Amino acid sequence: MNVLDILMERGFIEQMTHEKEIRELLEKEKVTFYIGFDPTADSLHVGHFVTVMAMSHMQKAGHRPIALFGGGTAMVGDPTGKTDMRKMMTTEIIDHNVACFKKQMSRFISFENDEAIMVDNGDWLRNLNYIDFLREVGVHFSVNRMLTAECFKQRLEKGLSFLEFNYMLMQSYDFLELYRRFNCKLQLGGNDQWSNILGGVELVRRLHGDQSFGMTFSLLTNSEGKKMGKTEKGAVWLDPEKTSPYEFYQYWRNVADADVKRCLSLLTFIPMDEINSLTAVEGSAINKAKERLAFEVTKIVHGEEEALKADTAAKALFLGGAHGGSIPTTEINTADFETGMDILSLLQETKLVPSRSEGRRLVTQNGIKLDGVAITDPNSLITLDYFKDNELMIQKGKKVFHKVILK
Numbered sequence: 001m002n003v004l005d006i007l008m009e010r011g012f013i014e015q016m017t018h019e020k021e022i023r024e025l026l027e028k029e030k031v032t033f034y035i036g037f038d039p040t041a042d043s044l045h046v047g048h049f050v051t052v053m054a055m056s057h058m059q060k061a062g063h064r065p066i067a068l069f070g071g072g073t074a075m076v077g078d079p080t081g082k083t084d085m086r087k088m089m090t091t092e093i094i095d096h097n098v099a100c101f102k103k104q105m106s107r108f109i110s111f112e113n114d115e116a117i118m119v120d121n122g123d124w125l126r127n128l129n130y131i132d133f134l135r136e137v138g139v140h141f142s143v144n145r146m147l148t149a150e151c152f153k154q155r156l157e158k159g160l161s162f163l164e165f166n167y168m169l170m171q172s173y174d175f176l177e178l179y180r181r182f183n184c185k186l187q188l189g190g191n192d193q194w195s196n197i198l199g200g201v202e203l204v205r206r207l208h209g210d211q212s213f214g215m216t217f218s219l220l221t222n223s224e225g226k227k228m229g230k231t232e233k234g235a236v237w238l239d240p241e242k243t244s245p246y247e248f249y250q251y252w253r254n255v256a257d258a259d260v261k262r263c264l265s266l267l268t269f270i271p272m273d274e275i276n277s278l279t280a281v282e283g284s285a286i287n288k289a290k291e292r293l294a295f296e297v298t299k300i301v302h303g304e305e306e307a308l309k310a311d312t313a314a315k316a317l318f319l320g321g322a323h324g325g326s327i328p329t330t331e332i333n334t335a336d337f338e339t340g341m342d343i344l345s346l347l348q349e350t351k352l353v354p355s356r357s358e359g360r361r362l363v364t365q366n367g368i369k370l371d372g373v374a375i376t377d378p379n380s381l382i383t384l385d386y387f388k389d390n391e392l393m394i395q396k397g398k399k400v401f402h403k404v405i406l407k
Contacts, residue, residue, distance in 0.1 A: 002023060002026055002027055002061075003026055003058055003060075003063065004019075004022065004023050006057055006061070007054060007057060007217075009272055010057075010265040010266060011218060011262060011266060012053075012054050012057075012217045013215060013217060013218075014191040014194075014218050015191065015214075015215070015216045016214070016215045016216075017198070017201055017213050017214045017215070018211075018213055021211065021213065022186070022213050022215065025185065025213070026061070030062055030064060031064070031185060032063070033063060033064070033066065033184065033187065034065070034066035034067075034068050034174075034175070034184050034188070035054075035055055035065065035066075035067065035068065035187075035188045036068040036069075036070055036073070036121075036171065036174065036187075036193075037051075037069055037070065037101055038069075038070035038073055038074045038077075038078055039069055039070060039071065039074050039097030039098045039100070039101050040086065040089075040097070042096060042097045042100045043100060043101075043104065043239035044237070044238045045229055045235045045237050045238060046228070046229035046235075046236045046237075046238070047190075047219070047220055047227070048238075049220075049301070050190070050217055050218065050219070050266050050267070051188065051217055052105070052108050052109070053267060054188060054217050055108075055109060055188070059109060059115065064115065064117070065109055065116045065117070066117045066119060066178060066182060066184055067116065067117070067118050067119075068119050068121055068174060068178070069102065069118070069119070069120045069121070070098075070120075070121055071094055071095060071120040071122025071125075072124070072125025072126050073121055073125065073171060074089060074094050074097075075088075075089070075091070075122075076163055076164065076167050077163070077167065078164075078171075078196075079151055079155050079160060079164040079167060080192045080193065080196075091126075094122070098120055102118055104238055104239070105118065119178070121170075121177070124173075124177050125174075133169075137169055137172070137173050137203065140202070140203055140206045140207070141168070141169060141172075146168060149168065150194075150195060151195050152165070152168075152195075168195065168196050171193075171196040171197075171199065171200060172196065172202075173203070174200065175197075175200025175203065175204060176200065176203050176204055176207060179204050179208070184212075185211075185212050185213060186213045187200055187201070187214050187215075188214075188217065189214075189216055189217070190216060190217055190219050191216040191219055197215075198214060200212070200214070201214045222256060222258070223256065223258035228255075228259070228263075231247075231251065236251050238301050240302055244328050245301075245306040245309065246309070246310045246314075246327055246328055248297075248298055248301065248310070249294045249295070249298045249307065249314060250294070250310075250314060250399065252267075252290070253290050253291060253293075253294040253314060254290075254399055255290065260279055260286060260289045260293060261275060261279040261289075263297075264278065264279065264289065264292070267297045268293065268296040268300070269296075270292070270296060278292060294310070294311070295307050295310075295311050313327050327393075327401050328403070329402070329403045329404075330350045330351075330402065330404055330405070331404075331405050331406075331407045332349060332406065332407065333407060334390075337382060337386075338383075338384065339383075340381030340382060340383045341382050342380065343359070343363060343378060343379075343381075344359040344360060344363070344378060347359040347396075350402050350404060352394060352396050352400070352402055353396075359378070360378040362396065362397075363376060363377070363378045364376065364378060367396060368395070369395040370382070370386055370392060370393070370395075372393075387404075387406060390405060391403060391405055391406075
């Protein structure tokens, strides 16, 4: 099966510049393609993971990925999907984030024997001569046409800085540079990158008279069209220090019934006939598919051992054994509870709530339990009397558990 058919069957593809030509290209040769990742944080998140999975499918089919990290473009900031200008980062922070991305990416893609390439566009963007860049690249871009791009249109009312206006040119130049260096003929990305991808395809054609191609993937959204990968505590990260394997597992275990098939298709390698069988059920039977989803995604991201631990912990909680497994844990000094710690401070200390006001709301709405007993007074003091064998289990809502251990 052509990898294009695999990506289509699993629901990845949103748009393509030339479907017939892309299909023929992928059938007749080993294609070098690229996907860009701007290092706006020190970890990839589940939104990135869709494109990482697509990259993996392409590599398994014999094509060569380029993982491009935006050490240059991150200094400008992509305006796509943002209502305000992104926060400016120092080169030190950007370089640190790039190093984190490279380490994570090597877990999902094989870079041995030239099977894939990692590059940083800071290598060619940071030292560009601006006049030369404008004369070679800027001359090929129509401002009128750029202003019709969705990524710019939605910002015009609030204001679009000239800094951000350069972003499309810089991403287009990336494609040109990768075409020249590695004969890269195809750019892939999230569907919000369509305008930027078209800019690169056109730039290669204008400067080299050669055809290149673009393809975009679905963003990770639920059945209601809202972006997935967010929790009360923020993004769902691929870094286990930012989102523990247990929390990661639980996120997928708790997705809505209507989203299970889509997530299994995009985020696992389970064959589609098996996915169809798993999800062709009604009522509580869909929980088996959710457990499979959670296990498989956690296994890909964190390894089979962590996936098994998370699976065991989740089942132990379901059966009432809340003290087993790899449940998120916080160690707190015993002395902090000798005179008592108020419940709101404890919830913040364990990062179960972002603010005292949110903690107060949860407590007053019976949303917090300590070892199974509801705490309803936001002024409650938690003392050593609450602990059993130096442990205390906090439950938030029905499905979030967090263990406190005395040290």
